[in-house]
Amino acid sequence: MEAKDAEGPAPDAGSRGGAGTAGTGGARPHTGRRRNEAARQAVLDAALRLLVESKGAPITVEAVARAAGVGKQTLYRWWPSKGAVLLDALTDRAGQDVPPPDTGSLREDLRTVVAATFAAAQRAPWAPALRTLVREAATDPHLAELLRAYTGTRRALLREVLDRGRARGELPADRDLDLLVDQVYGLFWYRFLLGHAPLDAAAAERLTDSLLGPAAP
Template identity: 35%
Template sequence: MAATLAELAEMRYAALTVDAVARRAGVHKTTVYRRWKDKDGLIVDALAGQIATEIPIPDTGTVDGDLRLLARGLAAWLRGPSGAAVLAVMLSEAALAPGIAEARARIFHDRLRRAEPIVTRAVGRGELPAGIDPAAVVKAVAAPLYFRVLITAEPVDDEAADRSVAAALAAARNGGLG
């Protein structure tokens, strides 16, 4: 998986080959083909596993603490080589491949599903109003960070992550994300 992500970051989707991934991993290409029938399957598994492990879902006991750690984790990931590789695939011609398009939807849906308990716990503790949409809160935290990376090319640092959380929590507490 690490070899696949490294190849993606370096070569981008169009130039990635199973042979190059195998070489980088120090295995024969038949070893790779035993598990994955093509490069899209290999990429999908690499992306799904990488995102789940590199951006943990925190439980600090407060919604502010949880969302702050989540946003900072996302910001660090977006700045790093793995985030760059994932974004390169998701924004390239690869996004049109049925397997990749399907994987993108599945991966990001899974990330939202895993992060939603942060909001559910906050509602249970009385930190956020009942009836709030957990996915909307998580999206409100992540969207400004993706916007900075993809549109404005501004830094995605801890300060940007913290501002994103503050804005999302203000909207959530005022009923704007119900």
């Protein structure tokens, strides 16, 4: 491998400006060879490819390193665990969070968000990757934590939509919004992981109606 180094944006680590040679503590200027950005990209590419190709089968670290043409140690130098690599690969490329819709109609906003969530997870290459990731998370506490953080932001987005709807009076003031959020994502993950029932636009429509009551004319 050893591509001619793209010298991409430095990861983060040491700020090179520190002229002080500060011996005592903290930031020390960085000498020596720098991180190979091409290797990072190769790892993420390989991980994502394997994640997509493996239909539910587990991914091994060796497979990722081999497919990326990279030593295992390089991998562990920059990611704390296998799970971190996989999640990074998935989120790095994942369609990024669109701001939730705000049409003025709770029913419409909710249906849109739910349908978008369903569709995104079903979209071509992502489903097996996400399923594999969740599987790995079951035995990798590190990954589980990362995944929890990631889904937390999704939950917050949905919660915003509901809050706006309630502020507009489209929902009783005493309605349990956390329950509503959990009903949406509970159903989503349940069907996504078990795969026994569809997660399509029709399901999103019916779920919305079930949560808000039948549409008023």
